[in-house]
Amino acid sequence: MAYADSLPKQRPFGATSRPDSWWLQPLAVFLGFSAFIVYSTWAAFQGVSDMKTGVPSYWYGGNGANYLSPFYSPEFWGVSPHAIGKLPSWWPSWAPFSPAFLILWIPAGFRFTCYYYRGAYYKAFWADPINCAVGEPRKTFLGEKSFPLIMQNVHRYFFYLAVLFIVLLAHDAWKGMWFTDVTGVKHFGLGVGTVVMILNPIFLGLYTFGCHSLRHLIGGFLDSKTKAPSCAKAYNCVTCLNTKHMMWAWVSLFWVGFTDIYIRLCATGHINDFVFFKF
Numbered sequence: 001m002a003y004a005d006s007l008p009k010q011r012p013f014g015a016t017s018r019p020d021s022w023w024l025q026p027l028a029v030f031l032g033f034s035a036f037i038v039y040s041t042w043a044a045f046q047g048v049s050d051m052k053t054g055v056p057s058y059w060y061g062g063n064g065a066n067y068l069s070p071f072y073s074p075e076f077w078g079v080s081p082h083a084i085g086k087l088p089s090w091w092p093s094w095a096p097f098s099p100a101f102l103i104l105w106i107p108a109g110f111r112f113t114c115y116y117y118r119g120a121y122y123k124a125f126w127a128d129p130i131n132c133a134v135g136e137p138r139k140t141f142l143g144e145k146s147f148p149l150i151m152q153n154v155h156r157y158f159f160y161l162a163v164l165f166i167v168l169l170a171h172d173a174w175k176g177m178w179f180t181d182v183t184g185v186k187h188f189g190l191g192v193g194t195v196v197m198i199l200n201p202i203f204l205g206l207y208t209f210g211c212h213s214l215r216h217l218i219g220g221f222l223d224s225k226t227k228a229p230s231c232a233k234a235y236n237c238v239t240c241l242n243t244k245h246m247m248w249a250w251v252s253l254f255w256v257g258f259t260d261i262y263i264r265l266c267a268t269g270h271i272n273d274f275v276f277f278k279f
Contacts, residue, residue, distance in 0.1 A: 011135030013127070022131045029124035032250070036257055040104070043071050043260055047078070047098030051087060056080045058100075060193065060266040064179035065273055067193045068172050069260040070200055073165075075099045082172075110162040111253070113155035115212045116245050156213040166201050166208060173197040179278045189278025193262060200259045207248035210241030 016022065043058075050056040058069035059080035068075065068082045075082045078099040091097060111117050122128045129136040144152050176197045178186045208214075219235025222228055241248065265271045 010139060013135050013137040014130070015135040016131075016133055018131075018133055022134055026124040026127075026130055029120045032253075033121060033124065036253060039257060040071065040260075043069070043264070044098050044100035044104055045096070046264075047072065047100050048096045050079060051097055051099075054079050057264050057267045058260070060263050060273065062266060063191075063273060063275060064181055064187070064278075065191060065193060065266075065275075066175050066178060066180070067197060067263045067266065067273075068175075069263045070169055070172070070256050071104060071260045072099045073172050074103060074168050076102050082175075106158065106161045107165060107256075110155070110158040110208075111249075113152045113158060114249065115155070116249050118152060120246075156217075159208070159211055159213045159217075162204075162208050162211075166205050169197075169201040169204065173201060179275070187278045189275055191273050191275040193266060193273045196259050196262050200255055203248065203252040203255045206241060207245070207252040210238060210243075210245045210248060212242065212245075214238050215242060 046057050050058065056072075056079050058072045059082065060067040061081070066081065068080060072078065072080075073082070074084065076084050076099065077087045077097070079086075083099070087097060123130055127137055144150060173194070176194045177188055177190065179189045179191075180186050215235060215238045218238060219228070219231040222231060222235075262271075266273045
């Protein structure tokens with residue numbers, strides 16, 4: 001009890017002895033996340049009008065190109081050539097629909113439950129704490145063993161779906177390397193949009209394959225890595241990516257949004273895609 005009596009009182013919210021500009025990091029994270037959430041939500045709802053007009057703004061086919069926005073891949077029901085099927089007749093006419101509604105919850109769920117992103121948005125949005133050694137607004141913390149934060153444990157399952165998305169987006173990038181001429185013949189080529197689409201699954205892969213869940217899956221469960229050399233090598237490889245997990249998290253987040261913006265600007269005629277070569 002003597003030790004308990006000597007504990008310092010909790011700081012008031014925002015109180016700190018730090019001399020640096022500690023508020024810059026949570027502010028930057030707040031603005032970055034907010035900008036992406038607002039834009040991705042807006043972009044997802046653009047598919048509603050596309051289903052009515054039949055002219056998708058999330059797919060570009062000019063100059064024989066075949067670029068599909070990552071926000072809409074895979075396109076289960078839609079109006080672009082990538083669509084697996086059309087919107088079924090049983091869908092209520094009063095209910096808005098966008099192909100993005102069916103798939104965006106998967107990458108969003110993977111990032112929302114990511115170990116890095118948890119620490120980032122806990123600080124930026126919940127101020128829990130707003131930064132290290134800075135007073136927070138709440139006096140108690142139930143931890144991630146209580147509802148609703150216990151739901152964060154589904155991250156390991158979202159990981160499997162996220163890996164599948166990398167494969168699908170890599171396939172979209174492959175399709176973006178083929179240009180169709182007026183006679184219907186396909187030619188291998190490379191355009192600016194192709195490069196943008198190729199980099200997208202690469203950056204997403206560097207982020208996803210540095211995931212903490214993957215580290216545990218391939219080697220984190222071992223008491224001694226020396227007993228399983230192959231697992232040790234894989235674990236070290238993932239750890240190498242994991243050391244830059246924050247950087248790849250932001251790079252991949254920015255690039256997936258930029259990929260959608262680039263394809264959307266091409267599809268709406270605001271810019272022209274430059275093709276380096278095709279033969």
